[in-house]
Every structure is written in structure tokens, then in C-alpha cells.
Amino acid sequence: MMRRVLNIAVAGVGLVVSAPIIALMAIAIRAETPGNPMFCQKRVGKDERVFTCYKLRTMFAGTPDAASHLTSVAQVTRAGNFLRKTKLDELPQLWNVLVGDMDIVGPRPCLPVQQELIEARRAKGVFDVRPGITGLAQVQGVDMSEPERLAKLDRQYIDEASFGTDLAICWATVRGSGYGDRTA
Numbered sequence: 037m038m039r040r041v042l043n044i045a046v047a048g049v050g051l052v053v054s055a056p057i058i059a060l061m062a063i064a065i066r067a068e069t070p071g072n073p074m075f076c077q078k079r080v081g082k083d084e085r086v087f088t089c090y091k092l093r094t095m096f097a098g099t100p101d102a103a104s105h106l107t108s109v110a111q112v113t114r115a116g117n118f119l120r121k122t123k124l125d126e127l128p129q130l131w132n133v134l135v136g137d138m139d140i141v142g143p144r145p146c147l148p149v150q151q152e153l154i155e156a157r158r159a160k161g162v163f164d165v166r167p168g169i170t171g172l173a174q175v176q177g178v179d180m181s182e183p184e185r186l187a188k189l190d191r192q193y194i195d196e197a198s199f200g201t202d203l204a205i206c207w208a209t210v211r212g213s214g215y216g217d218r219t220a
Contacts, residue, residue: 043140047133054127061092061124064115071097074128079145082166084158086148087137090128094119123209129169141202142168143190146180153180156187165194172201175208 062073075093078086094116112120119125132138138145145167146153157163172193173179173186180186193201 039139040136043133046140047130050127050130051134054130057124058092058127061115061119061127065093065113068113068115069093069096075125078148079167080148080150080154080163081137081145082163084154084163087132087145089137089145090131092119092125092128094125121212123170123212126169133169137166139166139168141170141193141197141205142166143171143186143193144168144174144180150180150183153183153186156183157190160187160191162187162190162194165197170205170209172205175205 065073071093073093075091075095076088077091079089081087094113095111096113099111116125129138133140142165143157143162146157148154171190173189176189178186178189193205
């Protein structure tokens with residue numbers, strides 16, 4: 037219960053503080069490529085419930101809806117490259133935290149088509165918790181192209197989760213640890 041209250045508080049304050057940044061980034065995205073600056077994608081969350089995950093769009097409009105590691109780096113815009121490096125593209129996910137789809141820290145939500153990862157996570161009980169904006173695997177540089185390794189780190193996070201662990205992961209994320217989802 038306390039974890040949820042803390043997630044709501046951080047997400048609420050984060051959305052208010054980051055609203056001007058999100059607006060500026062949306063303008064930069066639209067200046068470079070037409071279309072909605074917000075990227076909305078179905079993801080698998082707690083109890084394998086599918087929800088809509090919100091991010092700032094980092095790829096050109098019309099890029100096929102696929103996992104980042106299966107998408108060409110040529111599809112990433114200049115603004116998108118900056119957003120990915122700084123992880124600012126994740127800011128709209130604070131809304132997902134506020135409405136209860138996600139937590140600040142937890143296993144990153146996968147796509148419904150990533151069956152190998154879903155099976156690996158199912159076997160390790162990863163879907164028993166809410167996914168997060170950032171997580172242990174991300175700060176260690178492990179993305180969804182390594183399903184078994186990712187599921188193992190997700191389980192490790194769940195087993196070791198604490199307020200201190202979450203703070204350390206958030207700090208590592210802010211410092212730029214990991215590299216985000218790779219593109220082909």
C-alpha cells in the first residue's frame with residue numbers, strides 16, 4: 037500500500053514538473069516529423085493485462101509497430117535520439133503510474149507479440165508485479181532482445197525489491213546507466 041501511495045505521489049509531482057518539458061519535446065518532435073508526438077503502444081502488465089503505454093515518439097511517423105531491437109536505427113529521428121539518450125521519452129509514462137498500470141521501478145512492460153519473453157516471465161512469476169518505467173535490467177543494459185536473461189533479472193529485482201533498491205535504480209537511470217532499448 038505504501039509503495040502505491042509513493043508511486044502516485046512521485047508520478048503526480050513528476051507530471052506537473054515535467055509538463056513543460058513534455059510540451060517542448062512534443063513541439064520538437066512535430067517540427068521534425070508530422071503526426072502525433074505521443075506514442076501509444078499496447079504492453080503487457082501485471083497479471084498479463086494489456087494496457088496502453090504512453091511515450092514521446094522517437095521514430096518517424098509510419099514506422100512499423102515492433103520492438104525497438106527489431107526496428108532500424110534509421111527510423112529514429114534526431115529529436116528521438118536525444119529523447120532516448122536522456123530517457124525523456126519515458127516521461128509520459130508517469131500517467132501510466134498515476135492510473136495504476138505501472139510503477140516507477142519494476143520490470144519494463146513488453147509487447148503482446150513478444151511470446152518468448154512472455155513465457156520466460158510467466159515461468160518466473162514476473163507478471164505478479166506492476167511493470168516499471170525503469171528497472172534493474174535496464175540500468176544493467178539488458179533489453180528485450182535477451183528474453184531469458186531479462187526475465188532472470190526481473191525476478192531478481194522482485195526478490196530484492198526495497199525502497200533502497202528502487203532509489204538506487206532511479207539514481208542509476210538519472211545518471212544514464214544502461215542504454216535503453218537497442219535498435220537494429
